[in-house]
Amino acid sequence: MSTKINSSMSLAKPDSQTLSKTQKIAVALGVVGLFIMALALFNVDFPNKIIFLSLSLGLITAGTIMFSNNAYLTKQAGIKNDGVWFKSIASRGLWGWALGIALTLFYVVLYFKAEWLGLAADGGVNGGLVAMFDPLSRLLNGGPASQWFVYGTLYTVAILVFGYKFMLKYRHNRYEQLRTISVMFFQLAFAFLIPEFMARLNSETFSLPYYDLKNIWPLNFYNFDKYRVDSMIEAGDIGLAFLIFGIVSIFVISPILTYKYGKRWYCSWVCGCGGLAETAGDPFRHLSDKSQFAWKVERWVVHSVVVFVTLMTTAVIYSYLGNDSSKYWLTKDVFLLGVAGLLTVVFAWVMIFKRKELAKDAQYGAIGYFVIIMVLIGMHYFSGTKNVFLVDTYFLKSSYGFLIGAIFSGVIGVGFYPIFGNRVWCRFGCPMAAMLGFQQRLFSKFRITTNGGQCISCGNCSTYCEMGIDVRAYAQKGENIVRSSCVGCGICAAVCPRGVLKLENDSMNGRINSNDILLGNDVDLMDLVNQK
Amino acid sequence: MEHIVIIGNGISGVTAARHIRKLSDKKITIISAETEHFFSRTALMYIYMGHMQYEHTKPYEDSFWKKNRIDLKFGLVTAIDTEHKSLQFENNENLQFDKLIIATGSISNKFGWKGQDLKSVIGLYSKQDLDQLEAIAPNNEVCQRAVVVGGGLIGIELAEMLHSRKIPVTFLVREESFWDVVLPSGEAQMLDRHIKSHGIDLRLNSNLGEITSDDHGHANGVIIAETGETISCNLVGLTAGVSPNITLVKSSTIETDRGVLVNRYLETNVKDVYAIGDCAQQREPIGNRKPIEAVWYTGRMMGEALAQTICGNRMAYNPGHWFNSAKFFDIEYQTYGWVFATPKGGNAHFHWKHNDDQKCITIEYQEASNIFLGINTFGIRMRHEVFDRWLTEQRTTDYVIKNLKEANFDPEFYKTFEDAIIRAYSNQFNMA
Known part of the structure; x- marks a missing residue:
C-alpha cells in the first residue's frame, strides 16, 4: 500500500499522472506570460507595450505548444484519455475549482466592471491591461483597445493554441483535425480580423456596425437593433448586402446546410462558442451531466431562451417600425402578421408531418409556446398599447442581454467549464443551437x-x-x-x-x-x- | 404472480429481466454478490486507466430498476434447492422462485500453478478484481513490475491498463504469437510488434513455471518454465481465459459439465431452471460456435431469446452469423463470419496489410466456390449490417472485395484503403 499522502483533492491519484519535467517547464512559461498580463492589470506601466504584449502572448503560446508536443508527440497516435479522472483540474479537484472561479471572476469583471481592466472613462486614455492591447488594436482597426478587443484577442489566441493541442491529441483522426482547422480559421478570420479591418474602413460618411459575419441571429440577438439596421442601410449597397446576408443566413443558408449535414456544420465547424468549447474546453468535456433529469432541464431552459429571444427581437423590430404603409411597406402590423404567419406555418408543418417523431412532452412544449406567442401578439393587436407584449421593449432587450448574453453565455458558459463541462451554454442556453437542433431532429x-x-x-x-x-x-x-x-x-x-x-x-x-x-x-x- | 429470479446481474441476466418486463407483468428479482447495480464489465479497464469512473460504467441510472419494477437483491446465494424452488443465501435467508435463471458468468482460469493463490495474484473479471488491482498497483512506485500471464483478450487489456500507469509489464504468452490460436499469423505477428512498440516486455513461447512468494505471502516473482528465468514483480495477473462460475450449481441437482448444461431453449435438466451467458454450456454446439461462449453479446442474445420462452413463446437460442470485436492498445479489431488461424479444409485466406503495420484484413473463403466465409479487420472499421447481409447471401470473395467500400465504417474524411485492397487481391489472383 502506498504510504504517501495524497496531495490532490481528487479521490484517486496515481503518481504516474504527474506532469513530466518538460510539461512543468511549459506550464511555467505560460504562467510567466499570464503574470505579465497580471502586472499590466495592476497598472505596471511597461515601457514598450508591443514587446511586452508579444512576450506575454508568445510565452502563453510557446508554453501550450511545448506542453502539447510533450504530452502527445511522445506517444503513439490514439485515444489519449489516460488519467483524465485522476487529474485535479479535469475532475473537479482543487485546480478545477480554482480555474473555474478565476474564469468566472474574469467574466464578471469583463462584463460589468471593465474599468477595473483599465478601460478608459469617456474620452480618457486606457490604463492597465486594456492599455497593453492598445498598440495591437491601433494596428488592426486604427483605434485604442476596448475590453472587448482584449477579450477577442485572448479568445482567439485560446482557440488557436488549444486548437493546436487538440489536433495533436487527435492526430489519428482526420474528422477532428479538419473541423478544428475550420473553427480556428473562422475565429481568426471572421470573428477577429475581418471585423477589425471593417472598423478601419469606417469614416464619418461611411460606417458599418461591428459584424462577425458567421454570427447568425439568434446568436447575435442584437443584429436587428435599430442602430445596426439604420447604419447598415445608410452604408449603401455593402451595408444592405450585410443586412440581407443576415436574413438569408437565417432563412436559407442555415436550413439548407443543417438539412444536408446536421447542425454540426455550425456548432462544431464554424461557431466561436463551439470553437472555444472544442479547443480550450476539450479537457472538460466529460464533466457534462448525463442524467435524464439534466436532459429535461435542458429542453425546458433552452427552448425557453428561444421563445424569449423571438419575443424580444420581434418587440425590438416592432418598436421602430412605422404605421404608415404608404411610406414603407414593412409596417408594425405587416411585421407582426408576418411573424405570426411564419410561426404558424412552422408549427402546422411540425404538427402535421412530424408529430410522431416528437416525444409527448415536446408536443406539449410546442403547443404551449405557440399559444403563448399567439396570445401575446393577439393582445397587442386588439388592445393597441404602446408596449408590445405588455412590457417595455427596452426592458426586454436589456434583460435578455444581461441574463442570456452576459450571465449565461459568458459567466456560466465559460466560467463553469471545469465544473459542468465545456458546452453548458451550447446545451442549456444557446437559442441558435436550439433552433438548429429542432431542425436536425426533424428535418436533416x-x-x-x-x-x-x-x-x-x-x-x-x-x-x-x-x-x-x-x-x-x-x-x-x-x-x-x-x-x-x-x-x-x-x-x-x-x-x-x-x-x-x-x-x-x-x-x-x-x-x-x-x-x-x-x-x-x-x-x-x-x-x-x-x-x- | 409468477416470480422470476435471476442469479447474476451481468449483461445476460439484465437483458433477460428487461425483456421479460417488456413482455409481461411477472415479478422479477435479480441477485448479485458483486455490485448493487448492473455495470459494464468490459469497461472495468477504463476505470483503472482513468477514462471513466465506476458510475459511468452503469448502462442504466439507478432509478431505472424501481421504475421498471425489477427488484435488486445484493447477496450471495449459497445453495439452490430445486425441489422446493428455493434459494439459500449466505446469511441464511431464503428466497422462493417460480422460475430460476442462472446467469453467474465466469471466473478466471487457474491451471494449478504453484503460487497461484498467493496475495498480489489476481485475475481480471470482477469489480472485486479491479479493486484489488487498484490496491496492489496504484502506481509504479508501489508496483515496480507486473507480470501478465496469458495472451488473450483480457491479458492484453491488463497489460494496457498497467502501462497507462507507467508500470513496467512483462507479458508471458504461451504461443508463438499473441492470440495466434484465434488469429492468422500475419495478424498475430503485427500485434506482437504493436505490443512491443508500446514498451511491453512481450515473452512469446513462454509458460508460467511458478509464482514465488515473499515472507508475507505476497507474490514477488515469476519463474518462466522454459528458461527458468526469474522475473521479480509486485503483481501477477492470471489472464489465461475464463471458465463458467458454477460452484454454486454443482451442489444442486442441476446437471453441469464445464458449464451449466442447457439445450437449445436454454433449459437445464430441471424444469423451470434456465442458464444463460458465460456460465451456460450448450449440449449441442451451434455451428462453429463453441459450446461455452464467454462473449458480451452472446450473453445479451441468450437473454433476449430466453425472455420469449419464459413469457410463453418458447424459442430456441439461434444466433446469427458470428461477429466480435476488440481493441489491442491502439488497434481496433472486428470480425464478421469465420476466419480461423489456419484455413479450415477446402478454405484459403486472402491477407492484406498496410505498410504502416497498423491495418490489415484477412478473408477466409471456400477455395473451390470463392464463397466468402469471414473477415478479420484491423485498423479499419466495417459495417456489421453489410457483412451480415453478404454472409446470408453467400456472396463470393470477388464480390466482397469489389464492394468493400459499401462496408466501410471509418469516420468521415478518413483515408480509405479499398483501392489498395482491390489491387492486392487482383495481383494475387491475376485478375484484370
Whole structure:
C-alpha cells in the first residue's frame, strides 16, 4: 500500500499522472506570460507595450505548444484519455475549482466592471491591461483597445493554441483535425480580423456596425437593433448586402446546410462558442451531466431562451417600425402578421408531418409556446398599447442581454467549464443551437449510425459526450442517435473501442430506428420483436 | 404472480429481466454478490486507466430498476434447492422462485500453478478484481513490475491498463504469437510488434513455471518454465481465459459439465431452471460456435431469446452469423463470419496489410466456390449490417472485395484503403 499522502483533492491519484519535467517547464512559461498580463492589470506601466504584449502572448503560446508536443508527440497516435479522472483540474479537484472561479471572476469583471481592466472613462486614455492591447488594436482597426478587443484577442489566441493541442491529441483522426482547422480559421478570420479591418474602413460618411459575419441571429440577438439596421442601410449597397446576408443566413443558408449535414456544420465547424468549447474546453468535456433529469432541464431552459429571444427581437423590430404603409411597406402590423404567419406555418408543418417523431412532452412544449406567442401578439393587436407584449421593449432587450448574453453565455458558459463541462451554454442556453437542433431532429440527413450488435455498453461514448447525451443508451439498442442537441463533434465515435459509431449524412428514411433485438441474433426473433 | 429470479446481474441476466418486463407483468428479482447495480464489465479497464469512473460504467441510472419494477437483491446465494424452488443465501435467508435463471458468468482460469493463490495474484473479471488491482498497483512506485500471464483478450487489456500507469509489464504468452490460436499469423505477428512498440516486455513461447512468494505471502516473482528465468514483480495477473462460475450449481441437482448444461431453449435438466451467458454450456454446439461462449453479446442474445420462452413463446437460442470485436492498445479489431488461424479444409485466406503495420484484413473463403466465409479487420472499421447481409447471401470473395467500400465504417474524411485492397487481391489472383 502506498504510504504517501495524497496531495490532490481528487479521490484517486496515481503518481504516474504527474506532469513530466518538460510539461512543468511549459506550464511555467505560460504562467510567466499570464503574470505579465497580471502586472499590466495592476497598472505596471511597461515601457514598450508591443514587446511586452508579444512576450506575454508568445510565452502563453510557446508554453501550450511545448506542453502539447510533450504530452502527445511522445506517444503513439490514439485515444489519449489516460488519467483524465485522476487529474485535479479535469475532475473537479482543487485546480478545477480554482480555474473555474478565476474564469468566472474574469467574466464578471469583463462584463460589468471593465474599468477595473483599465478601460478608459469617456474620452480618457486606457490604463492597465486594456492599455497593453492598445498598440495591437491601433494596428488592426486604427483605434485604442476596448475590453472587448482584449477579450477577442485572448479568445482567439485560446482557440488557436488549444486548437493546436487538440489536433495533436487527435492526430489519428482526420474528422477532428479538419473541423478544428475550420473553427480556428473562422475565429481568426471572421470573428477577429475581418471585423477589425471593417472598423478601419469606417469614416464619418461611411460606417458599418461591428459584424462577425458567421454570427447568425439568434446568436447575435442584437443584429436587428435599430442602430445596426439604420447604419447598415445608410452604408449603401455593402451595408444592405450585410443586412440581407443576415436574413438569408437565417432563412436559407442555415436550413439548407443543417438539412444536408446536421447542425454540426455550425456548432462544431464554424461557431466561436463551439470553437472555444472544442479547443480550450476539450479537457472538460466529460464533466457534462448525463442524467435524464439534466436532459429535461435542458429542453425546458433552452427552448425557453428561444421563445424569449423571438419575443424580444420581434418587440425590438416592432418598436421602430412605422404605421404608415404608404411610406414603407414593412409596417408594425405587416411585421407582426408576418411573424405570426411564419410561426404558424412552422408549427402546422411540425404538427402535421412530424408529430410522431416528437416525444409527448415536446408536443406539449410546442403547443404551449405557440399559444403563448399567439396570445401575446393577439393582445397587442386588439388592445393597441404602446408596449408590445405588455412590457417595455427596452426592458426586454436589456434583460435578455444581461441574463442570456452576459450571465449565461459568458459567466456560466465559460466560467463553469471545469465544473459542468465545456458546452453548458451550447446545451442549456444557446437559442441558435436550439433552433438548429429542432431542425436536425426533424428535418436533416445527419445521424450517428450504430454498428449492428457490436456495442459492449462500456460507456466511453456517453462519458465523453460534451452535450450530456447518453449515447450508449442508443448504441446498446442498435438505435441511431438523432438528437437535437448533438453538435456532431465526433468524439463518441473516436473514443468507441469497438467501432460502433459513425457520424453520417444519409437518407431520411429509417433514420430513427429503435430495435429491441440487435443484429446478430436469430433473424426470426428480430422480425418478431422489431416489427411492431 | 409468477416470480422470476435471476442469479447474476451481468449483461445476460439484465437483458433477460428487461425483456421479460417488456413482455409481461411477472415479478422479477435479480441477485448479485458483486455490485448493487448492473455495470459494464468490459469497461472495468477504463476505470483503472482513468477514462471513466465506476458510475459511468452503469448502462442504466439507478432509478431505472424501481421504475421498471425489477427488484435488486445484493447477496450471495449459497445453495439452490430445486425441489422446493428455493434459494439459500449466505446469511441464511431464503428466497422462493417460480422460475430460476442462472446467469453467474465466469471466473478466471487457474491451471494449478504453484503460487497461484498467493496475495498480489489476481485475475481480471470482477469489480472485486479491479479493486484489488487498484490496491496492489496504484502506481509504479508501489508496483515496480507486473507480470501478465496469458495472451488473450483480457491479458492484453491488463497489460494496457498497467502501462497507462507507467508500470513496467512483462507479458508471458504461451504461443508463438499473441492470440495466434484465434488469429492468422500475419495478424498475430503485427500485434506482437504493436505490443512491443508500446514498451511491453512481450515473452512469446513462454509458460508460467511458478509464482514465488515473499515472507508475507505476497507474490514477488515469476519463474518462466522454459528458461527458468526469474522475473521479480509486485503483481501477477492470471489472464489465461475464463471458465463458467458454477460452484454454486454443482451442489444442486442441476446437471453441469464445464458449464451449466442447457439445450437449445436454454433449459437445464430441471424444469423451470434456465442458464444463460458465460456460465451456460450448450449440449449441442451451434455451428462453429463453441459450446461455452464467454462473449458480451452472446450473453445479451441468450437473454433476449430466453425472455420469449419464459413469457410463453418458447424459442430456441439461434444466433446469427458470428461477429466480435476488440481493441489491442491502439488497434481496433472486428470480425464478421469465420476466419480461423489456419484455413479450415477446402478454405484459403486472402491477407492484406498496410505498410504502416497498423491495418490489415484477412478473408477466409471456400477455395473451390470463392464463397466468402469471414473477415478479420484491423485498423479499419466495417459495417456489421453489410457483412451480415453478404454472409446470408453467400456472396463470393470477388464480390466482397469489389464492394468493400459499401462496408466501410471509418469516420468521415478518413483515408480509405479499398483501392489498395482491390489491387492486392487482383495481383494475387491475376485478375484484370
